[in-house]
Amino acid sequence: MVSTIGILGAGRVGSAIARTALTAGYTVHIAGSGPAADIQLIVDIVTPGAVAMTAADAVATADLVILAVPLHKYRSVDPATLAGKIVIDTMNYWQPIDGDLHEFTGDARSSSEVVGDYFPGARLVKTLNHIGYHDLEADARPAGDPERHGLALAGDPETAAVVAEVINRFGFDPVYAGSLAAGAAFEPGSPIFGGRHTARELLIELGPAVAEAA
Amino acid sequence: MEIGAYSFGDTPLNPDGSPRSTAEGIRNLFDAIVAADRAGLDYFGVGEHHTVSMPASSPGALIAAAAAATDRIILGSAASIISTDDPVRVFQQLATADAISGGGRVEITAGRGSSVETFPLFGYDLRDYDTLYAEKLELLMRINGSPTAEVTWSGSVRPAIDNLAVVPRPVNGRLPIWLATGGNAASSARAGRLGLPVSYGIIGGEPHRFAPLAELYRRSAAQAGHTGENIKVSVATLGLVAPTKKEALERFHPGWHNLNVEMGRLRGWPAPDRRQFEAQAQAPGAYYVGDPDDVAERIAHLHGHLGHMRHFLQSDVGGLPHEHLLESIELLATEVKPRVARLLAAK
Ligand SMILES: NC(=O)c1ccc[n+]([C@@H]2O[C@H](COP(=O)([O-])OP(=O)(O)OC[C@H]3O[C@@H](n4cnc5c(N)ncnc54)[C@H](OP(=O)(O)O)[C@@H]3O)[C@@H](O)[C@H]2O)c1
Numbered sequence: 001m002v003s004t005i006g007i008l009g010a011g012r013v014g015s016a017i018a019r020t021a022l023t024a025g026y027t028v029h030i031a032g033s034g035p036a037a038d039i040q041l042i043v044d045i046v047t048p049g050a051v052a053m054t055a056a057d058a059v060a061t062a063d064l065v066i067l068a069v070p071l072h073k074y075r076s077v078d079p080a081t082l083a084g085k086i087v088i089d090t091m092n093y094w095q096p097i098d099g100d101l102h103e104f105t106g107d108a109r110s111s112s113e114v115v116g117d118y119f120p121g122a123r124l125v126k127t128l129n130h131i132g133y134h135d136l137e138a139d140a141r142p143a144g145d146p147e148r149h150g151l152a153l154a155g156d157p158e159t160a161a162v163v164a165e166v167i168n169r170f171g172f173d174p175v176y177a178g179s180l181a182a183g184a185a186f187e188p189g190s191p192i193f194g195g196r197h198t199a200r201e202l203l204i205e206l207g208p209a210v211a212e213a214a
Numbered sequence: 215m216e217i218g219a220y221s222f223g224d225t226p227l228n229p230d231g232s233p234r235s236t237a238e239g240i241r242n243l244f245d246a247i248v249a250a251d252r253a254g255l256d257y258f259g260v261g262e263h264h265t266v267s268m269p270a271s272s273p274g275a276l277i278a279a280a281a282a283a284t285d286r287i288i289l290g291s292a293a294s295i296i297s298t299d300d301p302v303r304v305f306q307q308l309a310t311a312d313a314i315s316g317g318g319r320v321e322i323t324a325g326r327g328s329s330v331e332t333f334p335l336f337g338y339d340l341r342d343y344d345t346l347y348a349e350k351l352e353l354l355m356r357i358n359g360s361p362t363a364e365v366t367w368s369g370s371v372r373p374a375i376d377n378l379a380v381v382p383r384p385v386n387g388r389l390p391i392w393l394a395t396g397g398n399a400a401s402s403a404r405a406g407r408l409g410l411p412v413s414y415g416i417i418g419g420e421p422h423r424f425a426p427l428a429e430l431y432r433r434s435a436a437q438a439g440h441t442g443e444n445i446k447v448s449v450a451t452l453g454l455v456a457p458t459k460k461e462a463l464e465r466f467h468p469g470w471h472n473l474n475v476e477m478g479r480l481r482g483w484p485a486p487d488r489r490q491f492e493a494q495a496q497a498p499g500a501y502y503v504g505d506p507d508d509v510a511e512r513i514a515h516l517h518g519h520l521g522h523m524r525h526f527l528q529s530d531v532g533g534l535p536h537e538h539l540l541e542s543i544e545l546l547a548t549e550v551k552p553r554v555a556r557l558l559a560a561k
Contacts, residue, residue: 011398011399011400012397012398012399015399032400039400041430041433041437042399042403042430045426045429045430046426046427046430072341092482094481095480096328096330096331096480096481098340099330099333099340132418132419133419134418134423135419137423138419138420138423188481188482188483189482190482191484192484193482193483193484194478194482194483194484195487196487196490
């Protein structure tokens with residue numbers, strides 16, 4: 001059971017996820033790239049209730065870690081700290097923001113698989129990447145609400161099931177897409193990315209194999 | 215409350231959708247600024263953008279021309295992408311425009327741009343993104359704050375300056391320098407720490423959700439000991455005013471659609487969705503597209519959350535017909551501005 005969520009990145013996405021997680025009743029530890037004091041005021045005002053920490057502490061104390069740093073900085077996260085942890089990868093490769101990163105342009109796999117190579121032992125699940133950060137709070141709905149949107153997940157089934165419950169408590173219907181490789185189906189450029197879909201619509205976009213398994 | 219407009223330039227389209235000349239886009243922008251001054255608009259912000267559809271790459275040159283052709287309106291870059299430019303030149307160009315304007319009408323808004331097209335264009339390395347921004351902002355402030363023409367500065371991103379004159383000096387001693395941000399909390403804290411006014415570019419979501427950022431900005435300023443009239447907030451959003459809301463939606467939608475198709479190609483977004491457009495154009499959405507009453511009410515409502523002192527709209531995107539831009543500017547100045555003033559006075 002997840003009760004404490006550690007968020008790496010106190011930017012737009014990290015802050016929006018922090019508020020969403022607090023609303024959902026989780027304990028939230030959040031970190032930027034530097035000491036906790038650097039983000040103390042930000043956390044007090046922008047994500048009140050969350051606890052500012054160093055990245056190392058936020059990871060060590062968390063049941064689930066969320067990577068919300070710019071993709072071009074993912075290597076600044078210490079891989080040793082993530083070994084054995086459940087980790088959500090929210091990061092996207094966005095050329096206009098990240099520049100040309102051959103590591104991603106030259107690799108046909110999902111960006112999360114590339115990232116996963118750098119974090120051996122981390123139990124990586126790709127999700128929360130295809131929703132705009134300002135929609136996360138505005139679109140959250142209780143379970144059963146006909147307007148509730150779906151969020152796709154990719155990763156090993158056991159870990160994804162743990163993450164799915166978190167997504168559900170965040171206010172979205174989790175839709176399991178398959179192993180990490182299946183995450184390519186909801187990256188930038190896909191019909192799912194940046195759109196708004198109910199769980200049913202997501203299943204249709206993800207294709208018959210996923211729909212049948214579900 | 216000051217009411218204004220801003221633009222990145224908008225290259226007009228032929229009936230078949232192909233672009234006309236970028237020069238025409240610049241000429242239209244110049245004409246719009248002159249019209250805004252005549253109509254009584256408070257502020258006009260220019261560029262910087264470097265695409266064929268949005269060609270306002272050189273705010274300093276455009277603002278200098280506009281300074282000569284206008285009498286009252288405040289002119290500013292919106293924003294100067296300071297990371298990939300030389301702060302010495304940015305300052306000199308805007309200070310030159312300030313001299314031409316008669317003084318006190320020219321501002322610099324420093325930002326880092328929401329995309330990174332200037333990095334390859336000017337030969338910078340994206341890995342230096344944060345350092346470039348921090349150091350160049352510091353240099354710009356050093357030049358502007360210097361009590362004499364001579365400036366001394368050293369850093370890692372550009373050659374040191376050892377007691378060299380940076381001229382002309384602004385007519386009133388200094389130019390207002392704003393910090394532009396799209397909603398990153400660290401930028402709000404930075405603006406407060408530096409004691410700079412902050413300009414929020416709110417291009418989506420629900421603008422009132424910026425309230426904690428504005429509070430963070432003000433608290434950061436107070437903590438650093440900055441008080442007074444320099445601690446203030448402005449807001450830039452998309453929007454268009456027309457005689458009726460229906461007309462405003464019909465006029466703005468095609469250009470919005472074109473813009474989102476272009477952005478979507480770059481960023482992997484899906485085809486723009488008309489329903490989403492309509493939703494964003496209603497309170498509490500981010501598009502201030504409507505008749506004068508609607509737009510004025512929403513600006514006044516946002517003021518309750520952010521306490522901003524200036525709200526300015528970008529209307530000319532994706533090939534908006536020029537006459538629609540001009541009518542929107544006229545309505546902003548003559549209809550929206552007095553309504554906002556009345557609404558705020560009644561609060
Ligand atoms: N924009 C969206 O709507 C959206 C949606 C879904 C996913 N995403 C993805 O979310 C990620 C974050 O985007 P954003 O817009 O939130 O970026 P952002 O506003 O620039 O924030 C990035 C944050 O990451 C922090 N950071 C950098 N390196 C770190 C490290 N090693 N450990 C801990 N924190 C670190 C930064 O802190 P410092 O200031 O201290 O460097 C900053 O707080 C990106 O990968 C993006 O692709 C974006």
